[in-house]
Amino acid sequence: MNETNTARGIASHYRRVDVESTAVSTADGSEDTRGPANGDRVLTIRDLSVEIRRGERVVRPVSGVNLALNRGETLGIVGETGSGKSMTGFAIMGMLPAGGRVTGGSIDLGGKELVGLPAAQYRAIRGNDVAMVFQDSMTALNPTRRIGEQVAEPVRLHQGASKRAARGRAEEMLALVGLPRPAERLDDYPHQLSGGMRQRVMIAMALVCEPRVVIADEPTTALDVTIQAEILELLDDLKSRLGMSMILITHDMGVIARHADRVGVMYGGRVAETGPTPVLFSRTRHRYTHALLSSIPSLTHDRSEELFSIPGAPPDLTVAHVGCPFAPRCDAATDRCREEQPALSTEEDGHAHACWHPASGPTARVRARFAASTAILPEREAAPRLRVVDLRREYPAGSAGLFGRRRTVKAVSGVSFEVAAGETFGLVGESGCGKSSLGRMLVALDRPTSGEVIFDGEPVTRMSARALGARRTQLQMMFQDSNASLDPRMRIGTILREPLAIQGVGTRAQRTARARELLQDVGLPAGVMERYPHELSGGQRQRVGLARALALDPKVLVADEPVSALDVSIRSQVLNLMRRIQLERGLSSVVISHDLAVVRYLADRVGVMYLGKLVETGTTEEVYGAAAHPYTAGLLAAVPEADPRTRRPRLSARVRGELPSPIDPPSGCRFRTRCALATALCAETEPPLEPLAGTHRVACHHPLQQKRSAELTTR
Structure with missing residues (x-):
C-alpha cells in the first residue's frame, strides 16, 4: 500500500480535522462535540500543582505551572531531570505515580476540566483525546503481545471497532509511520524490532485514534542521531496531516530549536521562561535558560575552551524553598533572589520570564581555557600506544x-x-x-x-x-550505564578499593587514602565513600565510574x-x-x-x-x-x-x-x-x-x- 492510499484509508476511518477553523467534523459530516471551546486554544493549564507522598516524605514536582497549547502547535517543555516537565505530562494524562495527586489548579482540554474527573471518564479521554509517546519503547510496549494487537487495542476500546477492522487500521497506521512491511510486522513481538522501529510502533499506537493532543515525552533520548531526526520529522508530519497539537518534552535544546513553535523552560517544578521559539532563543531572559544554552557542546565549539557547566545541583523538591529556586546556582543572584519568588512577567510577543535580574541578550561567559596541550602531554612516541x-x-x-x-x-x-x-x-x-x-x-x-x-x-x-591479567590493569573501561556497572550492595569506598585489593596494591589504609584521592580528582567530597550508588545522582555515579577506571593508573x-x-x-x-x-x-x-x-x-x-x-x-x-x-x-x-x-x-x-x-x-x-x-x-x-x-x-x-x-x- 503506497503512502497516498494509506493516508486516504486513514481518512476514511478517522474524523476529519480542519486546522484552519475551530470546527471539527466527523467522517459523515456531523458535529464533533469535542472541539475546543475558545478559538484555537486546545489545552490550558492554570496554576497546576502536584505532590507525591512517599511514606513521610512529600515531593512537590510541579508548583503553580501555567501553560497553553493552541491548535496545530508544538509546545516544547525543556529542563533538567527533576524540573517537573514529565510530571506535568503525566498530570495531563491522569497517570501520576502511586501517592501522586493534583493539589491545585486546572487542566482544561477543549473546554473539559480534567482535574477531579472520575477514573472511568478519564479512561474514555486517555488515548482518544489525549495520548502519550513514552520515552522507553521497550518497557512501554507489552513484551508478551504482538505489535498488531497493541496498536489495534485503542481502536477497539474507544471506537468499538471489530477485531478485523481494528487490525486493518493498525496496518494502515504502521504504514503511515513508515514501518517497513507493516502487514508482516503485525505479528511480530517488540523484541524483534529495532529501537527506531519500536518507537514508530509507539507513535502509531498513540495516534491510531487521532487524538486532539499528543504528548511526546523524550521520544528520541535513547536513539541515534539519524533515527532521532526521522522520528521527530515523522511526528511533525503526522501532526500537520492529522490536525493535532503536540507537547514535546525533552532536555535537548537543539531538538526544541528545530521542532517547537513555543517553549516552556521549567526549573524546580516551575516555569522559568516561556515564549515563541525564535524570540526565546534570540532574546533569552532567564539566567537558567541562558545557562542551559551555554552548556551545550556544539560542532563549532573551540576545543581549547572548557564547556560552561552549571554549578551545583537542581533543588530538593521535598523541601519548601523561599525565593527563586535557581538562586543557589546563579552567578547573578542577590539577597532579593534568595528571599522573594519572582512571578512570570510578560513582555512583547508573548515572551515571559520569572527572574529578578534578567539577562539582556547574549551574555559573555568566562570559560576556563585548558593549558596548552604541548605543555601537558608527553612527547609523542614513535610507536603508537x-x-x-x-x-x-x-x-x-x-x-x-x-x-x-x-x-x-x-x-x-x-x-x-x-x-x-x-x-x-x-x-x-x-x-x-x-x-x-x-x-x-x-x-x-x-x-x-x-x-x-x-x-x-x-x-x-x-x-x-595470567599474562593478560597483569596487563589488563593498564587497559580500563568506563561503562555507559553507571547505575548497572556499580554494585548496589557496596559502598563507594569499597567499590574504589576493590580493584586495588584484587591487584594487591598497598595496605587497607593506603587503599582508603587512594580512594579519597580519586574522589578528589573527579570532584567529589570524601564523604561520598560511605554512601551507596543509589544515594548519588547520575552525574555523581558517572564520576565514580571514572574514578574506578583510573584507580590502577591505566x-x-x-x-x-x-x-x-x-x-x-x-x-x-x-x-x-x-x-x-x-x-x-x-x-x-x-x-x-x-x-x-x-x-x-x-x-x-x-x-x-x-x-x-x-x-x-x-x-x-x-x-x-x-x-x-x-x-x-x-x-x-x-x-x-x-x-x-x-x-x-x-x-x-x-x-x-x-x-x-x-x-x-x-x-x-x-x-x-x-x-x-x-x-x-x-x-x-x-x-x-x-x-x-x-x-x-x-x-x-x-x-x-x-x-x-x-x-x-x-x-
Missing part, C-alpha cells in the same frame, strides 16, 4: 530454520587504527555498527575472532590468561557512551572532567559515542563506523570540516543545533532508512542501500579505506570531495 590490526568479531546467531545454515553476526569486520600516547580517538556511528563490541576487545573483555590488539608493542590477543581508557544518559548541564561537567584528566595524565583514550558534538569536543582523531567497518578516519578538523563519506555527512546533517535560525539540511543530505542486519550485510559497499550516490560499482566492489589528504582516509567510490571538485570543474 595502541594498535588495532584487521580486528574481526563474529557471534553465532543460530540457524535459519530447523535445517537452515548456521548464521553469524558480523559485529566487527576488519577494523584497523592506531592511538598514540596521550591521544584521544573517537568512534562514532549508529547503534549496531560495532562500536561497543570493538571497545570490549580493546580492553580484553572480549576475544576477537581474528586480528590483533597490540598494546605497547605486545599483542594482547595472544597473551595467556595507560588506555575506553569510554563507552560516557554521558549519553546525563542532562546537558551534568554532561558538560563530566566532559570537562574527562578532558582535564586526560590532559593531565597523558592518557590514551578511545571515546565511543553516537553524539558527534561530544566526540568533537573530546577527540583528537575520529573514526566513523558503519556496519562493522571504518568508512572514514582523520583528525577532528578533517572529518568534521570536510566530511568525505556520505554516511559521515548524513550524521552531521542530522545533528540538531540549538538555534532556530539554522536551516534544516536537505532530506537528500541525511541518512534515511534502517541499518541493515549484520547477519547478512549488503555486498560491496555496506552503506549503498541507504546512499543517494550509490551506483552499480558500489554493489559489486567493496571500497578500501584510502587516503584523501593529510591523515584523512575514506572508504567510498564516490567521496564527496571528488564530487565537489567535479562540480566546480564543470562550472
Whole structure:
C-alpha cells in the first residue's frame, strides 16, 4: 500500500480535522462535540500543582505551572531531570505515580476540566483525546503481545471497532509511520524490532485514534542521531496531516530549536521562561535558560575552551524553598533572589520570564581555557600506544530454520587504527555498527575472532590468561550505564578499593587514602565513600565510574557512551572532567559515542563506523570540516543545533532508512542501500579505506570531495 492510499484509508476511518477553523467534523459530516471551546486554544493549564507522598516524605514536582497549547502547535517543555516537565505530562494524562495527586489548579482540554474527573471518564479521554509517546519503547510496549494487537487495542476500546477492522487500521497506521512491511510486522513481538522501529510502533499506537493532543515525552533520548531526526520529522508530519497539537518534552535544546513553535523552560517544578521559539532563543531572559544554552557542546565549539557547566545541583523538591529556586546556582543572584519568588512577567510577543535580574541578550561567559596541550602531554612516541590490526568479531546467531545454515553476526569486520600516547580517538556511528563490541576487545573483555590488539608493542590477543591479567590493569573501561556497572550492595569506598585489593596494591589504609584521592580528582567530597550508588545522582555515579577506571593508573581508557544518559548541564561537567584528566595524565583514550558534538569536543582523531567497518578516519578538523563519506555527512546533517535560525539540511543530505542486519550485510559497499550516490560499482566492489589528504582516509567510490571538485570543474 503506497503512502497516498494509506493516508486516504486513514481518512476514511478517522474524523476529519480542519486546522484552519475551530470546527471539527466527523467522517459523515456531523458535529464533533469535542472541539475546543475558545478559538484555537486546545489545552490550558492554570496554576497546576502536584505532590507525591512517599511514606513521610512529600515531593512537590510541579508548583503553580501555567501553560497553553493552541491548535496545530508544538509546545516544547525543556529542563533538567527533576524540573517537573514529565510530571506535568503525566498530570495531563491522569497517570501520576502511586501517592501522586493534583493539589491545585486546572487542566482544561477543549473546554473539559480534567482535574477531579472520575477514573472511568478519564479512561474514555486517555488515548482518544489525549495520548502519550513514552520515552522507553521497550518497557512501554507489552513484551508478551504482538505489535498488531497493541496498536489495534485503542481502536477497539474507544471506537468499538471489530477485531478485523481494528487490525486493518493498525496496518494502515504502521504504514503511515513508515514501518517497513507493516502487514508482516503485525505479528511480530517488540523484541524483534529495532529501537527506531519500536518507537514508530509507539507513535502509531498513540495516534491510531487521532487524538486532539499528543504528548511526546523524550521520544528520541535513547536513539541515534539519524533515527532521532526521522522520528521527530515523522511526528511533525503526522501532526500537520492529522490536525493535532503536540507537547514535546525533552532536555535537548537543539531538538526544541528545530521542532517547537513555543517553549516552556521549567526549573524546580516551575516555569522559568516561556515564549515563541525564535524570540526565546534570540532574546533569552532567564539566567537558567541562558545557562542551559551555554552548556551545550556544539560542532563549532573551540576545543581549547572548557564547556560552561552549571554549578551545583537542581533543588530538593521535598523541601519548601523561599525565593527563586535557581538562586543557589546563579552567578547573578542577590539577597532579593534568595528571599522573594519572582512571578512570570510578560513582555512583547508573548515572551515571559520569572527572574529578578534578567539577562539582556547574549551574555559573555568566562570559560576556563585548558593549558596548552604541548605543555601537558608527553612527547609523542614513535610507536603508537595502541594498535588495532584487521580486528574481526563474529557471534553465532543460530540457524535459519530447523535445517537452515548456521548464521553469524558480523559485529566487527576488519577494523584497523592506531592511538598514540596521550591521544584521544573517537568512534562514532549508529547503534549496531560495532562500536561497543570493538571497545570490549580493546580492553580484553572480549576475544576477537581474528586480528590483533597490540598494546605497547605486545599483542594482547595472544597473551595467556595470567599474562593478560597483569596487563589488563593498564587497559580500563568506563561503562555507559553507571547505575548497572556499580554494585548496589557496596559502598563507594569499597567499590574504589576493590580493584586495588584484587591487584594487591598497598595496605587497607593506603587503599582508603587512594580512594579519597580519586574522589578528589573527579570532584567529589570524601564523604561520598560511605554512601551507596543509589544515594548519588547520575552525574555523581558517572564520576565514580571514572574514578574506578583510573584507580590502577591505566595507560588506555575506553569510554563507552560516557554521558549519553546525563542532562546537558551534568554532561558538560563530566566532559570537562574527562578532558582535564586526560590532559593531565597523558592518557590514551578511545571515546565511543553516537553524539558527534561530544566526540568533537573530546577527540583528537575520529573514526566513523558503519556496519562493522571504518568508512572514514582523520583528525577532528578533517572529518568534521570536510566530511568525505556520505554516511559521515548524513550524521552531521542530522545533528540538531540549538538555534532556530539554522536551516534544516536537505532530506537528500541525511541518512534515511534502517541499518541493515549484520547477519547478512549488503555486498560491496555496506552503506549503498541507504546512499543517494550509490551506483552499480558500489554493489559489486567493496571500497578500501584510502587516503584523501593529510591523515584523512575514506572508504567510498564516490567521496564527496571528488564530487565537489567535479562540480566546480564543470562550472
